Amino acid sequence: MEFRIRAYRFNPEADKKPYYKEYTVEDFPGMTVLNALMKVKAESDGTLSFRRSCRSAICGSCAMKINGITKLACKTQVGPEIDKFGIINVEPLANMPVIRDLIVDQENFFNKIKEIKPYLLGQREDEAYEAFHVLQEGEKINQPLYYKSEFQNLTGNNDTPNCILCECCYSECGGVVGNPKYLGPAALAKLYRYSEDPRDNDRNGSRLVNGSKPEGIWDCVHCQSCEEFCPKGISPVKSIVKLHEKAVKNSITFSAGSKHVVSIAKSIGETGRLDEIKVAFESGGITGLISDLPVAFGAGLKGKIPPLRHKLIKDMEDIRLAYKELDLEDKL
Amino acid sequence: MITYAYYPGCVAQESGKELDNSVKFIANKLGVNLIPMPEASCCGGGVIDGFDKNLKLFINGRTLALAEKEGLDILTICNTCTLTLSEVNEELINNPRSLEKTNGYLAKIGLRYSGKVKVKHILYAVRDDIGFDKLKEKAVKSLKGLNIAPFYGCHILRPSSVVKFDDVENPRGFEELIKALGGEPVSYARRINCCGFQTILVNEATSTSLAGNAIYEAQQKNADVMVTPCPLCHLSLDTYQTVAAKSINQKLSLPILHLPQLIGIALGGDYAEMGFSRHNISLRSVMAKIRQNEI
Numbered sequence: 001m002e003f004r005i006r007a008y009r010f011n012p013e014a015d016k017k018p019y020y021k022e023y024t025v026e027d028f029p030g031m032t033v034l035n036a037l038m039k040v041k042a043e044s045d046g047t048l049s050f051r052r053s054c055r056s057a058i059c060g061s062c063a064m065k066i067n068g069i070t071k072l073a074c075k076t077q078v079g080p081e082i083d084k085f086g087i088i089n090v091e092p093l094a095n096m097p098v099i100r101d102l103i104v105d106q107e108n109f110f111n112k113i114k115e116i117k118p119y120l121l122g123q124r125e126d127e128a129y130e131a132f133h134v135l136q137e138g139e140k141i142n143q144p145l146y147y148k149s150e151f152q153n154l155t156g157n158n159d160t161p162n163c164i165l166c167e168c169c170y171s172e173c174g175g176v177v178g179n180p181k182y183l184g185p186a187a188l189a190k191l192y193r194y195s196e197d198p199r200d201n202d203r204n205g206s207r208l209v210n211g212s213k214p215e216g217i218w219d220c221v222h223c224q225s226c227e228e229f230c231p232k233g234i235s236p237v238k239s240i241v242k243l244h245e246k247a248v249k250n251s252i253t254f255s256a257g258s259k260h261v262v263s264i265a266k267s268i269g270e271t272g273r274l275d276e277i278k279v280a281f282e283s284g285g286i287t288g289l290i291s292d293l294p295v296a297f298g299a300g301l302k303g304k305i306p307p308l309r310h311k312l313i314k315d316m317e318d319i320r321l322a323y324k325e326l327d328l329e330d331k332l
Numbered sequence: 333m334i335t336y337a338y339y340p341g342c343v344a345q346e347s348g349k350e351l352d353n354s355v356k357f358i359a360n361k362l363g364v365n366l367i368p369m370p371e372a373s374c375c376g377g378g379v380i381d382g383f384d385k386n387l388k389l390f391i392n393g394r395t396l397a398l399a400e401k402e403g404l405d406i407l408t409i410c411n412t413c414t415l416t417l418s419e420v421n422e423e424l425i426n427n428p429r430s431l432e433k434t435n436g437y438l439a440k441i442g443l444r445y446s447g448k449v450k451v452k453h454i455l456y457a458v459r460d461d462i463g464f465d466k467l468k469e470k471a472v473k474s475l476k477g478l479n480i481a482p483f484y485g486c487h488i489l490r491p492s493s494v495v496k497f498d499d500v501e502n503p504r505g506f507e508e509l510i511k512a513l514g515g516e517p518v519s520y521a522r523r524i525n526c527c528g529f530q531t532i533l534v535n536e537a538t539s540t541s542l543a544g545n546a547i548y549e550a551q552q553k554n555a556d557v558m559v560t561p562c563p564l565c566h567l568s569l570d571t572y573q574t575v576a577a578k579s580i581n582q583k584l585s586l587p588i589l590h591l592p593q594l595i596g597i598a599l600g601g602d603y604a605e606m607g608f609s610r611h612n613i614s615l616r617s618v619m620a621k622i623r624q625n626e627i
Contacts, residue, residue, distance in 0.1 A: 174526035178538030223526035224490035244382030
């Protein structure tokens with residue numbers, strides 16, 4: 001079967017603006033999009049540029065937009081894409097500047113990974129003897145010892161360390177679209193992985209405090225795209241939510257995002273409902289309220305004013321009991 | 333007669349009452365029985381697990397158990413309520429420890445959950461339970477010639493391991509519904525993107541630029557109106573549209589309808605009944621276009 005590939009082309013040194021070029025390719029059973037691109041490069045157009053290496057979904061080089069969704073070209077078969085879309089449309093990753101054709105500049109992405117300190121901080125005192133030193137003659141290397149349960153706690157879920165840094169999540173992230181400075185799902189999932197590591201010596205909670213600053217964990221828009229489109233089955237958004245919970249439990253609640261979450265929990269604990277006005281006030285404070293005034297005024301003119309006092313839901317004592325059972329009353 | 337336990341969520345009962353009213357109107361026209369759930373609490377707005385994961389299980393487990401007691405499935409009209417209830421449902425069905433813990437709490441309030449309830453969003457309840465044929469049969473007003481941009485939002489599509497209504501990469505349910513009503517679905521890429529609502533009170537610029545991008549693209553594709561199945565998306569897209577325009581530095585003026593309002597109009601509801609006056613962006617152009625079909 002012959003099919004069409006429509007590829008995004010852009011060489012900033014020669015082209016004034018990006019354009020698309022179509023190629024016709026003959027497929028073979030099980031052909032991947034990467035196979036097809038390599039065939040185009042070998043047989044029709046040697047100038048088509050893209051990253052690739054392992055062809056086994058482990059190096060993360062060949063991530064690109066395929067028919068609008070970010071995927072690994074080596075893990076995506078041509079057949080189902082053609083069945084669904086009738087064409088293979090390939091474009092570079094979103095949220096990153098294009099260097100040439102399907103190759104993007106990854107510098108920002110990796111700077112964000114570096115920003116969360118993707119290494120173990122300090123040393124545990126009881127492991128001081130394991131400090132790096134030149135081995136004496138006859139001295140054995142001390143291997144750190146983990147109990148199985150502790151090792152599972154390393155990540156909270158068993159998959160976060162499987163990240164191959166392919167940038168699929170980053171390309172699909174709604175938060176990065178809205179704010180290019182937002183750290184993004186891959187870096188924040190790593191932040192979670194290190195904050196849970198029993199070997200990490202983060203005594204003053206610096207990971208959670210730094211993560212709670214603007215452009216950090218509270219800027220996640222919960223669009224679920226990172227989980228949906230991760231080719232390795234990782235859920236960065238779930239890691240981010242666990243960081244939220246960890247921050248709130250440790251009373252690191254200086255950010256608007258944490259105030260927002262606590263306020264919603266408080267509202268439900270009081271009436272069983274979400275009090276829109278109170279949550280808006282408690283999340284943004286006075287400045288937030290003032291900046292929202294024109295919006296609130298406009299909505300008010302249309303009669304969209306939520307009630308100032310909320311009726312309790314029926315059997316409200318059930319909800320109060322849930323808070324009591326979970327020992328959450330003091331957090332409200 | 334199809335009967336659901338009706339879970340409208342908080343916004344549709346407060347600032348978005350026009351949504352609740354439209355749902356009740358179309359349920360009546362389509363012969364669907366909605367049983368109110370006065371005991372049901374807020375689902376937690378999609379962020380409650382950032383406060384306490386078990387609290388999310390307990391309060392939503394309670395809502396599921398209330399529906400199970402009546403032997404009914406839950407009908408939702410908000411994407412975020414749909415995802416939250418579905419997530420908790422999946423967790424309780426697949427994780428015996430979570431179920432045991434939640435049932436421990438539920439026992440104290442005279443309830444029990446065994447995992448029998450299905451959570452259905454109204455878009456897919458219309459497609460799967462009521463059927464487009466019935467919709468066509470009951471429609472009295474044609475939406476012919478109206479270019480309608482469907483805005484799915486996130487939480488009825490993703491994660492597809494939990495909300496399994498449609499093809500997450502290329503969903504068709506919304507377009508099929510628009511076609512069933514005689515409208516013309518507008519094809520645009522951002523129909524499956526995020527409206528940004530979850531951070532609207534945290535980082536307004538980030539949040540509103542997402543809504544702005546989607547509206548701008550739909551406008552460029554000559555949409556007459558954008559329709560959303562979620563009241564939270566509606567707040568971002570309609571109530572905050574002027575802010576969104578500033579965020580992306582573009583002129584935006586696209587009317588935004590709740591999905592049940594669109595269905596309601598086709599089923600013969602009048603504009604006042606559907607709450608057309610309660611929108612920030614005027615719906616006059618939409619009404620004029622529909623009127624053309626009547627002449």
